[in-house]
Amino acid sequence: MASASDSTSTDQNIIVNKHDPSSVHYIHPSDASSTQLVSFKFDGNGFNNWKRSMLLVLSAKNKIGFVDETIEIPDKTSPEYKFWARCNDLVISWLIFNLDVTIAKSVLFLQTAREIWYDLEERYGYASMTEVYSLEQKLSEIVQGSQNISEFFTAIKTVWDGISDVNPLPVCTCKKCTCNLTHRIQDRQQDQKILQFMMKLNDNFAAVRANVLMMQPLPNVSAAYKLFAQEERHKEIS
Known part of the structure; x- marks a missing residue:
């Protein structure tokens, strides 16, 4: 059974990771939510080009795991959860801001960045x-x-x-x-x-x-x- 000191140590490690640029939970001060990450907002045409551009940017920002499921969702009782949720909300805001208004409205109430990404792939990620x-x-x-x-x-x-x-x-x-x-x-x-x-x-x-x-x-x-x-x-x- 973990002691109180072990729990405190874990909390401190997560906080340290939050400020570590190599951590997936790190958010740079310039990572404003209302940021157009790619050259054009997706309006239903050219999904694969938009997808490729977004993946490159998300990878550069160390947040690609929030859309490809390589980052697992922590248990809500875990101290790590609030940091995951903060980053997840940031990636959601990036996705929504880089979508056309009509498409953005259709995914606005999905809870995770992965759900939004999967929904877009299901609708537009096919060879027409x-x-x-x-x-x-x-x-x-x-x-x-x-x-x-x-x-x-x-x-x-x-x-x-x-x-x-x-x-x-x-x-x-x-x-x-x-x-x-x-x-x-x-x-x-x-x-x-x-x-x-x-x-x-x-x-x-x-x-x-x-x-x-x-x-x-x-x-x-x-x-x-x-x-x-x-x-x-x-x-x-x-």
Whole structure:
């Protein structure tokens, strides 16, 4: 049976942790509740982008455990509970403030940050074929035009990332695979992206495109981009 001195010691440790920047219960003075943590409030569109941005910020603030259930809810009789509740309320306020008013109202009375996060994932965290279709159509229509290599690569990579986000490649989950299928699928996707990138470039890069196609194996996407960017700079100097 724990003595009174043991209980006092535990209380003091929790208070110390509350002021320890590495503790999940630590709240920095700048962590105001009415803070827009990401560049846009979620309004029902682009959930996966918003989710990714929010997770990065919550991780940086050491509060991601309040939405992914890695932090257990203490017993209400525990001295730790009031510190958990304070942080939970803070994360709830962050989530609500970074949602559109209508969506914020729909989760306002949920009790934990995890409940809000789960509710949003259930409603919006699915692969919409409409969104996939829209991105694939955008990819089929995008061309370099008047953009320089950097601008065009950024534009097409944004579309690739969007497609990967809403319709990710399948991966082996059995952990018994010996054929390295996941890696082979990723390599095939890289080759496909390089071909898409080169097909949509202007004709004045035909010579570099021919050289890249002669490479076996093809370079990765970043290496291919560097080759075309160097050719562009060479043409500018000339």
